[in-house]
Amino acid sequence: MTRILLPLLAAVALTAATAPRPWTAVATPVASGSYLIGNPKARVKLVEYVSYTCPHCAHFTQESDATLGAMVRSGSTSVELRNQVHDGIDLAAATLARCSGAAAFPRVHAAFSRSRSNGSILPATGRRPIRRGSPAGRNSLSSPRSPKVPG
Template sequence: MTRTHLLALGAAALALAGCSKGAENATAPANGTSAAAATPPAGQDWTQVVSATPEGGMVMGNPNAPVKLVEYLSLTCPHCAEFAETGYAKLQDYVKKGTLSLEMRNYVRDPIDMTATLVTRCNGPQTYFAMTEQALAQQQQIMAKIQQVPQAELQRLQSAPPADQFKALATLLGIDQFAKQRGVPQSKLDQCFADKAALDQLVAGTSKANEIPGFPGTPTFLLNGTMLQNAGTWEGLEPQLKSAGA
């Protein structure tokens, strides 16, 4: 994905390319034995233990969890929103046991996705997971608003610098209000939209995902490094987590 393509607006911003029902590649290896629960730090549960990863993701849970799940997700992918609605609370129950860690890696498909992703990451790892889940819950509302934006305005934004595009989209789609309601002031938003290093990291992470053999789109799950088959729903994912010992 090139920078030019990433920042193209208009109809391309609404395309669902790169969004699939679930990965359909190798099945995760199974050990058939559930790992023992682990004790979290005092005063916390494992869902409160979060950090950034070298790969550009955010990870939640026991750093020594024997089962490590990675999700590639897009904030404009409806299948990701469906999974979040049905699966995230149940995933967190596994994380709380200390047997599973969950890393989310953003797969950025369009300018709206980039705008929302920069917002969810703006206050760092501690608020990332909650803001990501809430952004996915509001996905339909956000995407509906783009239909109301005049085409001339979208065309005008195409020639604007990236930070100005993201700020304008945030205002047009109510993403800025979403952020402010969650403790991110406008001054901080402006800094995050202008953070070239963060933008480059997200673009690079998306390009790297595209290099994974057979990468089908989002959501895609890796379990202990192996891409899962038919894991785009909770009903498809949970048996594979149990099989791996989560």
């Protein structure tokens, strides 16, 4: 009985030890203050500057998600995500994502990334953005010390 059980236990232990790790769910804090998603010892290291309110970043995420996700999942590639803050909403989203901690960061980042397909992490409000030449835009872009923005 021991002759059969011992090899069987060894095979189960070996299989469990070599099971692929879900690298897309692994985040490691790095010295720059950002998070690295994936295998920290991956041969390919990508640094992505991301804004949660940028429509171009949203487009890049949609286009590259399948390919980049497969590369990270395999353990061959890791992605360091650095925030490129464009406005107050972006700052709030970046702060929420980073302060969620290493265990939750991949899920929070993915949720913000999925929700910005329209270029914004907020639901559509029906309000139009302030344009540079509009009266509101001139007032918001100028101060007593700076000249008025030509409109």
